[in-house]
Amino acid sequence: MTYTIRQAAREDIPVLARCLRLADQQEIEAHGHEPLEALYRGYDTGPSWVGVDEHGPWGIFGVSPWVDFNPSWGVPWMLTTGRMRHHSRQFLRESRAHRKLLQEGYDTLFNIVDARNTDHIRWIKWAGFEVASEPFIYGPFDMPFYQFWSHANV
Numbered sequence: 001m002t003y004t005i006r007q008a009a010r011e012d013i014p015v016l017a018r019c020l021r022l023a024d025q026q027e028i029e030a031h032g033h034e035p036l037e038a039l040y041r042g043y044d045t046g047p048s049w050v051g052v053d054e055h056g057p058w059g060i061f062g063v064s065p066w067v068d069f070n071p072s073w074g075v076p077w078m079l080t081t082g083r084m085r086h087h088s089r090q091f092l093r094e095s096r097a098h099r100k101l102l103q104e105g106y107d108t109l110f111n112i113v114d115a116r117n118t119d120h121i122r123w124i125k126w127a128g129f130e131v132a133s134e135p136f137i138y139g140p141f142d143m144p145f146y147q148f149w150s151h152a153n154v
Contacts, residue, residue, distance in 0.1 A: 074106035
């Protein structure tokens with residue numbers, strides 16, 4: 001099964017929110033948000049792209065400027081549905097190119113990932129991000145998260 005990547009559309013958001021992977025739902029909740037709210041926030045704050053197959057969108061990723069800290073830093077993010085497992089090989093092959101797409105215009109990419117979201121942690125490492133060796137406690141429910149980052153000169 002193959003897919004394409006295209007610019008995300010606002011209409012993709014409710015479709016994706018209804019069927020996010022459990023680990024992604026839990027990560028959103030650990031931040032104190034709801035899936036629909038988190039997806040619109042990502043979509044509204046920076047460029048985003050969706051993976052689409054014959055059944056519609058199955059995942060979304062993007063980057064937002066970190067305006068409160070340093071606008072030359074971007075905040076990358078990704079949320080997927082269960083159909084991601086059908087596309088994991090192709091997505092892994094293309095991951096470093098996706099990271100470079102996210103990096104464009106930013107000196108540094110930085111975000112955090114829920115320590116329970118092991119699939120995304122593996123992808124983050126595969127895509128060439130550095131991941132902190134120890135988690136820290138974050139959010140309204142005091143959950144463990146890892147920091148991850150990438151610099152433009154890498």
